Amino acid sequence: MADGAQTHNTILVEAAKLFASEGYSAVSMRDVANKVGVTPANLYYHFTDKDTLVRETLVHALSERAGALDTIFSEARQPAERIGAFVTWLTHLLFEDEVFARLVFRELLDGDEGRIAYLATTIFERPFLQLIDATAGERRLDARLTAASIVALILGHVQIAVALPYLQGSEPGHVDPETVGRHIASLIERVLQPPA
Amino acid sequence: MADGAQTHNTILVEAAKLFASEGYSAVSMRDVANKVGVTPANLYYHFTDKDTLVRETLVHALSERAGALDTIFSEARQPAERIGAFVTWLTHLLFEDEVFARLVFRELLDGDEGRIAYLATTIFERPFLQLIDATAGERRLDARLTAASIVALILGHVQIAVALPYLQGSEPGHVDPETVGRHIASLIERVLQPPA
DNA sequence: GTCTATACCTCGATAGAC
DNA sequence: GTCTATCGAGGTATAGAC
Numbered sequence: 001m002a003d004g005a006q007t008h009n010t011i012l013v014e015a016a017k018l019f020a021s022e023g024y025s026a027v028s029m030r031d032v033a034n035k036v037g038v039t040p041a042n043l044y045y046h047f048t049d050k051d052t053l054v055r056e057t058l059v060h061a062l063s064e065r066a067g068a069l070d071t072i073f074s075e076a077r078q079p080a081e082r083i084g085a086f087v088t089w090l091t092h093l094l095f096e097d098e099v100f101a102r103l104v105f106r107e108l109l110d111g112d113e114g115r116i117a118y119l120a121t122t123i124f125e126r127p128f129l130q131l132i133d134a135t136a137g138e139r140r141l142d143a144r145l146t147a148a149s150i151v152a153l154i155l156g157h158v159q160i161a162v163a164l165p166y167l168q169g170s171e172p173g174h175v176d177p178e179t180v181g182r183h184i185a186s187l188i189e190r191v192l193q194p195p196a
Numbered sequence: 197m198a199d200g201a202q203t204h205n206t207i208l209v210e211a212a213k214l215f216a217s218e219g220y221s222a223v224s225m226r227d228v229a230n231k232v233g234v235t236p237a238n239l240y241y242h243f244t245d246k247d248t249l250v251r252e253t254l255v256h257a258l259s260e261r262a263g264a265l266d267t268i269f270s271e272a273r274q275p276a277e278r279i280g281a282f283v284t285w286l287t288h289l290l291f292e293d294e295v296f297a298r299l300v301f302r303e304l305l306d307g308d309e310g311r312i313a314y315l316a317t318t319i320f321e322r323p324f325l326q327l328i329d330a331t332a333g334e335r336r337l338d339a340r341l342t343a344a345s346i347v348a349l350i351l352g353h354v355q356i357a358v359a360l361p362y363l364q365g366s367e368p369g370h371v372d373p374e375t376v377g378r379h380i381a382s383l384i385e386r387v388l389q390p391p392a
Numbered sequence: 393g394t395c396t397a398t399a400c401c402t403c404g405a406t407a408g409a410c
Numbered sequence: 411g412t413c414t415a416t417c418g419a420g421g422t423a424t425a426g427a428c
Contacts, residue, residue, distance in 0.1 A: 004393055023306060025222035028421060042394055044423065105305055108355050109298065110219060120362035128363055145370060145379045148360060152352025153345060159304050159355065160348055166316035167324055174341060183341045190387045200411055224403060238412055240405065 008046050011036050015053060016061040020102040024054050024110070058103060058115065065093065065100050066122050073126070079134035083188060086127055087154065088181050094158040095177035101158055124151065138192050146191070153184055204242050207232050211249060212257045216298040220250050220306070254299060254311065261289065261296050262318050269322070275330035279384060282323055283350065284377050290354040291373035297354055320347065334388050342387070349380055 014035045018027045029050055033040040047053040072089050073082060094101040107119045131147035138146070161175040173179040210231045214223045225246055229236040243249040268285050269278060290297040303315045327343035334342070357371040369375040 007393075023219060023221060025219060029423085030421080038393095039395060040422085041396080041424080045393065050422070102305065105301070105355070108358055109301055109305070111358075116359055117362045120359040124356070124359055125363055141382070142379065144365070144367070145376070146383075148353065148356060148370060149349060149379065149383060152356055153349050154352070155355055156348025156350070156352030157344065159301070159351055160320070160344060162304055162307075163312055163316040163320055164344060166313045167321055169340070171340070174344060180341070183338060183345065186337070187342075187345060187387055191383055203411080225405085226403080234411095235413060236404085237406080237414080241411065246404065 007036070007038065007042070011043065011046055011053070012057050012060045015057045016103065017099055019054065019057060020099040020106070023106060055115070058107065059118070061100065061103055062119065062122050065097070069126055073130045079137065080189070080192070082130060083134050083150070084185050086131065087150065087185050087188065090127070090154050091157070091181035091184065092177045094154065095161070095180070105159065127151070135192060150188060153187070157184070203232070203234065203238070207239065207242055207249070208253050208256045211253045212295055212299065215250065215253060216295040216302070219302060251311070254303065255314070257296065257299055258315065258318050261293070265322055269326050275333065276385070276388070278326060279330050279346070280381050282327065283346065283381050283384065286323070286350050287353070287377035287380065288373045290350065291357070291371070291376070301355065323347070331388060346384060349383070353380070
């Protein structure tokens with residue numbers, strides 16, 4: 001199983017998958033060890049205890065994905081274009097990267113103060129400020145609430161996607177990132193266009 | 197601790213609180229027993245095993261709340277008014293009834309097929325069909341996606357409410373059901389108003 | 393850095409008295 | 411209907427050989 005730095009990283013990656021799919025308390029150190037292909041004792045060489053493993057797994061998984069956020073907004077564009085790019089990016093990321101999406105949802109549900117603060121500043125703060133800036137043109141809406149609504153809309157669609165197939169007359173397109181992303185973009189366009 | 201029917205109900209209520217706040221696998225039968233004030237063995241008199249307790253707790257908690265849904269839509273109104281009433285109702289319910297909100301989020305995250313199907317038909321189906329009906333007037337949008345968006349927007353706002361206080365310049369109003377509800381209603385109004 | 397072996401605890405669940 | 415007592419499995423974590 002190669003050298004230590006390798007194992008350390010493999011543990012973080014496999015633990016992220018397990019924690020995302022089962023939840024922290026449902027996954028034992030034995031589970032992680034089995035998946036990685038080492039013994040439980042080895043996990044305690046790399047991480048002092050389970051709580052530390054959970055936290056470092058989270059930091060590793062989130063910071064890995066948050067990097068791409070920079071490039072989304074880095075190119076100077078019109079506000080509307082910037083919003084569209086963000087919507088497309090986040091929708092695809094959450095629909096297609098199930099590990100990331102589920103870790104985010106778990107943190108929002110079960111994270112303690114420190115972990116939610118970390119999540120907020122690492123993932124949400126940058127796009128949130130950009131969205132506030134981009135929606136500030138519409139004076140009759142609270143820009144912060146509107147920015148929150150854009151993020152909420154995307155998160156909510158991902159969240160309810162698992163339930164939609166059980167409703168009457170459901171179609172696969174309702175849980176397809178491309179379709180949902182375009183729909184969200186068109187809703188935002190309507191909200192932000194100057195009223196008649 | 198009174199007669200059996202009473203205890204049975206108390207268990208369901210206290211278990212709902214514990215499961216909502218900690219998650220199913222993080223709560224032991226001993227935890228539930230302690231909170232109720234009985235012994236673990238007694239729980240097994242009322243429920244055959246933990247999984248059964250979890251399922252019956254969920255059914256009890258959801259069906260209890262879903263009843264109010266009928267009255268929201270029962271009075272014949274204009275589509276716009278019906279949407280407004282639904283938004284106000286669901287926003288307040290989710291922001292103010294933390295046990296219900298967290299149980300719903302947990303099911304969406306960790307429920308198996310049967311439980312998500314139950315959640316979908318018990319909670320989501322009725323308002324969903326009503327919303328489709330009420331938004332069908334806007335021909336240039338997919339009514340089902342738009343209905344999903346309304347639910348998604350509300351769920352998403354509740355979901356990210358815990359993170360908003362950690363973002364720069366946050367205000368208490370952003371996690372207040374009244375303020376958020378009105379904001380959502382005004383967004384929907386803009387989307388559904390006939391374009392210029 | 394990884395293992396074997398194990399201590400100690402908490403878990404879900406049951407038997408049987410009251 | 412509720413209790414005491416207990417079993418076996420599986421949980422976190424550590425000691426010490428390699």
